[in-house]
Amino acid sequence: MDGTPERQRLLGLVVDLILRDGVIDLSLSAIARAIGSNNRMLLYYFGSKQELIGEAALVAFDRFPRLRDMFDRLRDAGDLEERLIAAWDDLADPESRPYVRLFFQRFGIAMRDPDEWGDFIERVGREWVEEVDAVLRAEGFDGGDARAAATQIIALFRGLQFLLLSGVPADQLRDAYRLGIRPVLERAPGFSRR
Structure with a gap:
């Protein structure tokens, strides 16, 4: 069927x-x-x-290839900061906006009826954190620090996406994201200030 x-x-x-x-x-x-x-x-x-x-x-x-393939690109080799900035750029791209808007609408509905939408709520709190956690572990972060840093990055994503939908200029949010991930990058093994 x-x-x-x-x-x-x-x-x-x-x-x-x-x-x-x-x-x-x-x-x-x-x-x-x-x-x-x-x-x-x-x-x-x-x-x-x-x-x-x-x-x-x-x-x-799946209709939004920049979003769909975002974590594949994040797992690629290269500078971690550049890959994290590129992930934000994928989320903030104007073409991604209809899906981002849909995500927050679904989340609002789920919060109104958490018993009915429990699986969705659980996935929202877990899936993207796990994706970023795996990337950070591959970069040499230890387990607990990788999980905490991944949670911080996803919290930045979600908060900045909310502001993006509220009309805050994308370049302002990109600058805020860059500053927000700096403490994560400073904890990266082998990090050197540029």
Whole structure:
């Protein structure tokens, strides 16, 4: 059932919808009406509104190659500071904005109903930290310091993304990010001041 053409068609329409209109106050009925379907079909193919939105958000993420490939580039060889700055540039790119906006909308909904969205909340608090933690360990950070530094970097990402969506100029945020990661870089094994 997962790969049926009709399911994929409906999923694509939902992705278009949530990227265009967001997910705030979007009921299953409203989704069905907007894409020319009905509740019964959406429940048949996706099980629940949460599963539909979750899967659509994953598909939406793939439409943003700078975001999708950000951690691959962060794992590449080269100067750690340059790779971390490039990761911020990927997040702050104007083309990434629709997905960033969708992410924060989903997070707001999850905070309103944490029992229903618990898996999403848990992944938000874990996945990106684990990605950056692995990069920092590969750079020679020890386990505990790598985890703390990764958490700090992701906290910077999230806070600065929020400010970006609030209209703060991207160059101002890039400068703030550069200053924010400086303490992390100074803890890197073999760091030398430039």
